[in-house]
Amino acid sequence: MKRNLFSRIxxxxxxxxxxxxxxxxxxxxxxxxxxxxxxxxxxxxxxxKFYEGKFKVEDAACYGGMLAVQxxxxxxxxxxxxxxxxxxxxNPYSEWAFDIPxxxxxMAVNHFQIGSVNxxxxxxxxxxxxxxxxxGTTWFNVKDDDADDEWLFSVAAGLGLKYFFSEKIGIxxxxxxxxxxxxxxxxxxxxxxxxxxxxxSTAPIVQGDFTGGLIIALGQY
Numbered sequence: 773m774k775r776n777l778f779s780r781i782x783x784x785x786x787x788x789x790x791x792x793x794x795x796x797x798x799x800x801x802x803x804x805x806x807x808x809x810x811x812x813x814x815x816x817x818x819x820x821k822f823y824e825g826k827f828k829v830e831d832a833a834c835y836g837g838m839l840a841v842q843x844x845x846x847x848x849x850x851x852x853x854x855x856x857x858x859x860x861x862x863n864p865y866s867e868w869a870f871d872i873p874x875x876x877x878x879m880a881v882n883h884f885q886i887g888s889v890n891x892x893x894x895x896x897x898x899x900x901x902x903x904x905x906x907x908g909t910t911w912f913n914v915k916d917d918d919a920d921d922e923w924l925f926s927v928a929a930g931l932g933l934k935y936f937f938s939e940k941i942g943i944x945x946x947x948x949x950x951x952x953x954x955x956x957x958x959x960x961x962x963x964x965x966x967x968x969x970x971x972x973s974t975a976p977i978v979q980g981d982f983t984g985g986l987i988i989a990l991g992q993y
């Protein structure tokens with residue numbers, strides 16, 4: 773089921789990229805101003821604490837791509853994928869070392885996000901600092917038959933800079949905070965002080981990435 777879901781997501785992203793390189797896609801891009809940005813960088817893996825010990829995801833190189841469509845001047849809706857191949861190390865606390873021994877597994881971390889990019893307008897149009905916020909899902913793919921994969925809702929926020937050498941080509945650097953979230957529960961309350969609803973969630977692992985890529989712009993700027 774998880775592999776089928778990942779395949780459907782991959783096919784959808786590939787179809788969008790192909791669409792923007794076809795005649796119909798180029799016509800769309802001319803009207804909506806599209807930026808394609810393949811990138812590479814470095815991701816901080818983070819760690820998760822359990823009652824029995826701590827699981828550490830090792831830092832590693834990351835890669836991916838962004839597809840941004842301008843909706844207003846300086847404002848984009850963006851679809852992005854970021855992945856890294858790494859290792860996870862289990863370090864049990866001393867009282868659990870015999871029952872659950874230390875071990876290392878190969879794994880991959882994949883972030884799928886959709887959100888907004890908001891540029892700060894400067895007198896120099898070639899330089900475009902921006903902020904970004906997004907939400908989506910994170911897939912922790914453990915390469916071990918005895919372990920289950922994990923899909924979590926995730927949010928991200930970051931800052932970056934675009935620099936354009938021409939109307940069509942530029943570079944983009946970005947630093948981002950990534951927070952996979954676990955939903956704990958919710959409820960509704962009613963009393964003399966009023967009523968309302970609450971939702972409880974936690975971020976079991978905190979990650980971050982530092983990336984740089986080449987912008988290919990389609991449409992008129």
